[in-house]
Amino acid sequence: MSVLLRAEGVSKSYSLRGRRVDVLRDADLAVEGGKMTALVGHSGSGKTTLLHILGLLTPPDRGRVVVDGAAGSGGAGPVDTTGMSDRALADLRRSRLGFVFQSYNLLPQHSALRNVALPFPGRLADGERRARDLLARVGLADRAHHLPSELSGGEQQRVALARALINDPPVILADEPTGNLDTDSEELLLGLFRELADExxxxxxxxxNPAVAEAADRVHLLERGTFAPAGRTETERAK
Known part of the structure; x- marks a missing residue:
């Protein structure tokens, strides 16, 4: 499978009480289609920062992010996102990337159906039709009209995954997606991620979570803003 998203030489730092803190240092990462890739490391290692940079939510200080076959390129090939306008980045996020977060980020006043349909750029009726199909796919067809407060944590995260799929993105980025889930809900969600990779x-x-890393095809270890030395940078699951 081809690389659908990659970071090249990405660095990021922040100022903390007048001191510069290097969060990422010349990090390279290729995210391939057809694979579940896990990014692991201790708290503060730069994992979430790198995810936000790959998700075009935060710009790197140095380096670049390349998205394959971007909308607006005619699907012609890799597109360097450096210097793109906020509007162009937003369009790219909407068409090419789907996001799942630990905290679900569902709108409490809206039903599961409406939460899933809201990012759809076309007619509301079309968005709700697709949202129903996606809720059925994640096993929640009978919960479409429930509010988030009426759903379990595992159900809310599956709604969030359905929302991430509403525009049929080729890339799914998930930040600690099982962090608030029990074991059964975790296994169900990982099964859905596996289906998406297999597609x-x-x-x-x-x-x-070691169980999440174990389920992945490839595991990358991030330490102090850079990937671990050769031999420990990544492991790949035997097929």
């Missing part, structure tokens, strides 16, 4: 999507999971 050819690129799935990148940031995690502290």
């Amino acid at each position: 050819g999507r690129a799935v990148l999971l940031v995690t502290h």
Whole structure:
């Protein structure tokens, strides 16, 4: 499978009480279609920052992010996102990337159906039709009209995954997606991520959870803003 998203020489630093803190240092990462990739490391290692940079939510100080076959390029090939306008980046996020977060980020006043349909750019009726199909896919067809407060944590996270799929993105980025889930809900969600990867999507999971890393095809270890030395940078699951 081809690389659908990659970071090249990405660095990022912040100022903390007058001191510069290097969060990422010349990090390279290729996210391939057809694979579940796990990004692991201790708290503060830069995992979430790298995910946000790959997700075009935060710009790097140095380096670049390349998205394959971007909308607006005619699907012609890799597109360097350096210097793109906020509007262009937003369009790219909407068409090419789906996001799943630990905290679900559902709108409490809206039903599961409406939460899933809201990012759809077309007619509301079309968005709700697709949202129903996606809720059925994640096993929640009978919960479409429930509010988030009426759903369990595992159900809310599956709604969030359905929302991430509403525009049929080739890349799914998930930040600690199982962090608030029990074991059964975790296994169900990981099964859904596996299905998406098997369809050819690129799935990148940031995690502290050994079970999530074990389920991935490839595991990258991030330490102090850079990937671990050769031999420990990545492991790949035997097929």
